[in-house]
Amino acid sequence: MLGELRERTLVELFGALEGKYGPNYECKYYPCHFSGQDCSLCYCPFYPCLLYDLGGELKITSSGYVWSCQNCNWIHKTENVEDVLAVLSGYSRQQLIEEDWYFFNRILQELYYGTELGVWEGNAYNLMPAVFKDKECEEVEKTEFLRVVLKDFEIESVHRCNTLEGEGVLIPMRDNGRFHGFYNGRYVICKI
Ligand code: SF4
Structure with a gap:
């Protein structure tokens, strides 16, 4: 409904x-x-x-x-x-x-x-390739991003995570004017 x-x-x-x-x-x-x-x-x-x-x-x-x-x-x-x-x-x-x-x-x-940049990773839909495209990013050893679980166009929950496994929509985590996430197989922190 x-x-x-x-x-x-x-x-x-x-x-x-x-x-x-x-x-x-x-x-x-x-x-x-x-x-x-x-x-x-x-x-x-x-x-x-x-x-x-x-x-x-x-x-x-x-x-x-x-x-x-x-x-x-x-x-x-x-x-x-x-x-x-x-x-x-x-x-x-x-x-x-x-x-x-x-x-x-x-x-x-x-x-x-101009094109779909998000990608499916198993049951999760990863929007990080869209948001990180053309951003200035530096590789870091490890960081976290967000898993947003939606139900009928409403946000049901938001979790910090560091793997692509699971369900939900994966988006960068915004912190101190930077985006944290995972892009092209590496953990990155990018300028907004
Ligand atoms: S959901 Fe909000 S941020 Fe996204 S296009 Fe619509 S108005 Fe803009």
Whole structure:
């Protein structure tokens, strides 16, 4: 069963697929990101994308971990909204309801990076190759990264780990302005 947030997200997405509407000057939060922003996909269909490159980050709150999109402008830029709607309009409403987080994340990677950079490692989906691509990294003897377990587009748990085995989505750990993780067979710490 879809959670309330995902339901709202899909309702908004289907509305945008009927015709995007641009800035929502009537919203009391407008502009929540930048003046002139496109509000057609206010509830991001890729949430939680777990891709730091877009500006989001993992935050701990009193109710647990959340993916904060406060610093992501990407989904509010008109050209990106148009690209997202062009791709998603190729699928039926029923398919968009039934598809999982991985389906949407792959589409986002293709739009943002031009290709899917994440890779499956057994039952885990490793997003570190996407985030570490083109970053300045130094090899270290050992470090840790994060395993994010998702359920129906919600973060169920976050664990620190240092192996690729297991389930969940593997992302770098952000610490002191650096990314820690595992890339091309070695432990690395990279500049953000
Ligand atoms: S960081 Fe941006 S693209 Fe990612 S889930 Fe948040 S709003 Fe969507």
